Amino acid sequence: MTKILLSLHVLAAIIAIGPVTVAASMFPPAVRQAAPAGVGTAALLHRICRVYAKVGLTVPLLGFATAAAMGVLGSGWLVTSIALTAAAAGILIAFVLPRQEELLGRLKDEQAVDRRSTARLAMFTGVFNLLWATVTVLMIVRPGSTTGA
Template sequence: MTKILLSLHVLAAIVAIGPVTVAASMFPPAARRTVPTGVGTVALLHRICRVYAGVGLTVPVLGLATAAAMGVLGSGWLVTSIGLTAAAAGVLAAFVLPRQEEILEQLRGEQAPDHRATVQLAMFTGIFNLLWATVTVLMVVRPGSTTGA
């Protein structure tokens, strides 16, 4: 059962988190290049981020189930990963998605997006991506693991 849970956890991370990181990274430059009447690409990138963020909720759920099955819930690397995952989710929910919506509304109102807002969005997106990269490294390296990996 552990191998199935781990496989589903990794698959969910690839399928759900990957599109969010890519679409969120593409959003700020796409918004800067968009003329106010051509918001289709920017709207699609925002929708990808929103939808896959919801699908991404399966990643920590499957991760916790896997950790419980492996008996590693108290491991430091896992506790750290859980904290970083919560931080990444918080950055996405509190800073990335709302700023994307604001920029999208500016574009739909036929206004050029505020350059400062796109720069801040790029910064928060970078923080989100860095948090996920750190979690990924912790999942692979697992300090203190007895598996020798």
């Protein structure tokens, strides 16, 4: 059962988190390049972020189930990964998605979008992506693990 849970957890991470990281990274340049009336690409990227963020909720759920099955819930690398995952989710919910919505609103209202706004969004997106990259490394390396990985 552990192998099935681990496989589902990894697949969920690839399928759900991957598109969010890519779409969120592509959003600021898409907004900068969009003509006032041409919001199609930016709107699509925002929708991908919203939908896959919801699908991404399966990743920590499957992760907890996998960790419980493996008996590693108290491991330092896992606790750190959980904290970093929570931080990434918080940044996505509190900063990335709302700023994307705000910029889309400006484009739809044919208002100018300043570079500072897109740069700030890119910064939050970069932090989100960096947190996920760190979690991925922790999941692979697992400091203190006795598996030899």
